[in-house]
Amino acid sequence: MENKRRLFLKCACATAVGAVGSTKLIAAQSDTKTDTTEAEVNYALIHDETKCIGCEVCVDACRETNNVPEGVSRLEIVKTGPFGEYPDQYFSFSRKSCQQCDGTPCVNVCPTGAAYKDPKTGIVSVDSWKCVGCMYCIAACPYQVRFINPVTKAADKCDFCKETRLKEGKSPACVAACPTKALVFGNLKDPDSEIVKVLKTTPNYRRKTELGTRPKLFRIATKSGEIKL
Amino acid sequence: MNPFHFDSLVWHWPIAIYLFLAGISAGAICFAVLLKHFKLGQNAYKSSFVQAACLLAPLAVFSGLGILVLDLTKPFDFWKILVFYNPTSIMSVGVAVLMIYQVALFSWLACLFKEPISNWCDHRWPLIDRILSLLDKHEPTITGLLVMLALSLGAYTGFLLSALTTFPMLNNPVLPMLFLVSGISSGAAGTLLGGLLLKGNPDSKEVHFIHHIEIPIILFELVLLFTFFIGLIISGGQSQAAALTALGEGFWGWIFWAGIIVIGLTLPLAFNLFMTASSKRKLSYVAITASCSLLGVLLLRNFILYTGQMTVA
Ligand code: SF4
Ligand code: SF4
Ligand code: SF4
Numbered sequence: 001m002e003n004k005r006r007l008f009l010k011c012a013c014a015t016a017v018g019a020v021g022s023t024k025l026i027a028a029q030s031d032t033k034t035d036t037t038e039a040e041v042n043y044a045l046i047h048d049e050t051k052c053i054g055c056e057v058c059v060d061a062c063r064e065t066n067n068v069p070e071g072v073s074r075l076e077i078v079k080t081g082p083f084g085e086y087p088d089q090y091f092s093f094s095r096k097s098c099q100q101c102d103g104t105p106c107v108n109v110c111p112t113g114a115a116y117k118d119p120k121t122g123i124v125s126v127d128s129w130k131c132v133g134c135m136y137c138i139a140a141c142p143y144q145v146r147f148i149n150p151v152t153k154a155a156d157k158c159d160f161c162k163e164t165r166l167k168e169g170k171s172p173a174c175v176a177a178c179p180t181k182a183l184v185f186g187n188l189k190d191p192d193s194e195i196v197k198v199l200k201t202t203p204n205y206r207r208k209t210e211l212g213t214r215p216k217l218f219r220i221a222t223k224s225g226e227i228k229l
Numbered sequence: 230m231n232p233f234h235f236d237s238l239v240w241h242w243p244i245a246i247y248l249f250l251a252g253i254s255a256g257a258i259c260f261a262v263l264l265k266h267f268k269l270g271q272n273a274y275k276s277s278f279v280q281a282a283c284l285l286a287p288l289a290v291f292s293g294l295g296i297l298v299l300d301l302t303k304p305f306d307f308w309k310i311l312v313f314y315n316p317t318s319i320m321s322v323g324v325a326v327l328m329i330y331q332v333a334l335f336s337w338l339a340c341l342f343k344e345p346i347s348n349w350c351d352h353r354w355p356l357i358d359r360i361l362s363l364l365d366k367h368e369p370t371i372t373g374l375l376v377m378l379a380l381s382l383g384a385y386t387g388f389l390l391s392a393l394t395t396f397p398m399l400n401n402p403v404l405p406m407l408f409l410v411s412g413i414s415s416g417a418a419g420t421l422l423g424g425l426l427l428k429g430n431p432d433s434k435e436v437h438f439i440h441h442i443e444i445p446i447i448l449f450e451l452v453l454l455f456t457f458f459i460g461l462i463i464s465g466g467q468s469q470a471a472a473l474t475a476l477g478e479g480f481w482g483w484i485f486w487a488g489i490i491v492i493g494l495t496l497p498l499a500f501n502l503f504m505t506a507s508s509k510r511k512l513s514y515v516a517i518t519a520s521c522s523l524l525g526v527l528l529l530r531n532f533i534l535y536t537g538q539m540t541v542a
Contacts, residue, residue, distance in 0.1 A: 109393075132302075212394070
């Protein structure tokens with residue numbers, strides 16, 4: 001009996017120590033995460049739905065620049081409508097791509113660290129060599145924008161053209177290609193940037209913020225055309 | 230909606246099988262430990278039921294890991310999961326637990342079978358004798374660790390899914406508890422079935438002992454399922470929609486009510502109560518009861534995995 005009780009106590013202590021240890025670890029991890037927001041640069045994007053005409057030039061530009069294989073895409077324009085009576089009909093367009101979350105559900109679940117947030121630019125990206133293709137991140141992304149690249153077999157998604165256009169010092173392909181200038185790309189840390197000015201003066205919204213994702217894809221709403229309760 | 234193919238589906242049935250096998254392994258080894266400590270003592274290794282549990286635990290965990298690896302898009306890169314760790318990732322922590330669990334598992338098995346092992350070695354290899362006596366000295370610690378790791382493993386199968394904020398039905402605090410408890414009951418069922426296959430006596434004290442624990446476990450599972458779904462329904466919004474889609478009509482609704490509630494829980498409970506009352510256990514009764522609970526747990530894993538991914542936050 002003595003022995004059993006001692007065993008039980010040992011177990012209980014070990015469990016307590018383990019539990020405290022792991023919460024410490026997680027706390028330490030989130031500390032380092034807030035550090036990254038101290039960096040000089042934190043890129044974000046605005047999609048102005050009032051200017052978007054749904055031409056999908058951005059979609060093609062992205063595919064070409066980033067060599068995205070057919071059958072998958074980093075960027076889609078979702079069309080809803082038509083609203084109103086002929087001839088005054090119109091559609092509304094919404095951008096479906098990585099929201100570049102500051103709270104990164106995809107990074108938190110990745111077992112190898114292949115999904116990561118670049119501390120210098122705040123861009124969420126994938127190291128395709130480290131990725132084993134467990135698809136945990138695809139399930140964890142509430143915006144359902146990640147996919148397995150059929151060529152690399154790794155998880156893939158929009159990275160603000162980090163490896164292509166940004167390296168050449170240019171703005172992302174979709175932003176440059178947009179004929180109506182509906183996309184604004186810039187650094188949230190720079191108070192003089194266009195993106196900060198627009199965000200400070202124009203009502204905007206983000207999607208699914210209640211999940212703690214802190215997305216950096218901001219949207220300027222167009223007239224909605226329907227009343228949803 | 231096709232029950233096996235829909236847009237928001239990311240993880241398919243191999244993951245459900247993996248979760249099922251990890252749960253069985255954890256449950257079976259818990260029963261082996263309990264049987265040894267409370268019923269059989271030093272001679273535990275002679276019992277067919279303990280032997281079945283000791284075969285089942287490592288086999289289930291190996292095949293589960295095998296399925297997990299094959300299900301990766303890059304199976305040959307699986308070693309990267311073992312080399313790179315991410316403390317915020319439940320999968321990463323779970324793989325670490327699985328590795329330590331296997332070490333504890335084999336150490337405990339060595340303690341359990343030390344007599345046949347040392348008889349067989351007949352002091353030919355002094356190293357093995359030394360290892361055995363070392364393990365034997367620390368047996369209480371190993372046992373404690375093993376039980377803790379087995380319980381963590383069982384709970385991990387639930388945490389893996391409940392970490393997904395995308396899906397309100399999976400992102401549910403009751404899920405780890407539910408999977409832990411159903412994993413333990415599948416371990417009991419696996420131990421019973423395996424023991425019978427190894428020619429164990431269906432009216433032995435091992436069977437009585439396991440059945441005795443099974444009744445409260447099934448009742449607790451029912452309470453957890455109730456809490457799980459009532460919790461979702463009263464949360465409103467997408468949680469409610471998720472619960473109602475899962476439990477409603479259609480393929481998965483049938484699986485839940487007929488497969489999980491009736492075959493997986495109610496029948497075993499009824500059989501168990503009946504056998505306790507009549508106090509005589511026949512082979513067919515024990516085998517049917519165990520098969521029903523095993524099937525129920527397998528269906529539960531698939532049901533939660535698939536219906537959980539149907540509704541997005
Ligand atoms: S939108 Fe999805 S993929 Fe992009 S950062 Fe957020 S969670 Fe990750
Ligand atoms: S699929 Fe790749 S990037 Fe996504 S969680 Fe798994 S290892 Fe990480
Ligand atoms: S920023 Fe680059 S990667 Fe992202 S959608 Fe635009 S073009 Fe594609």
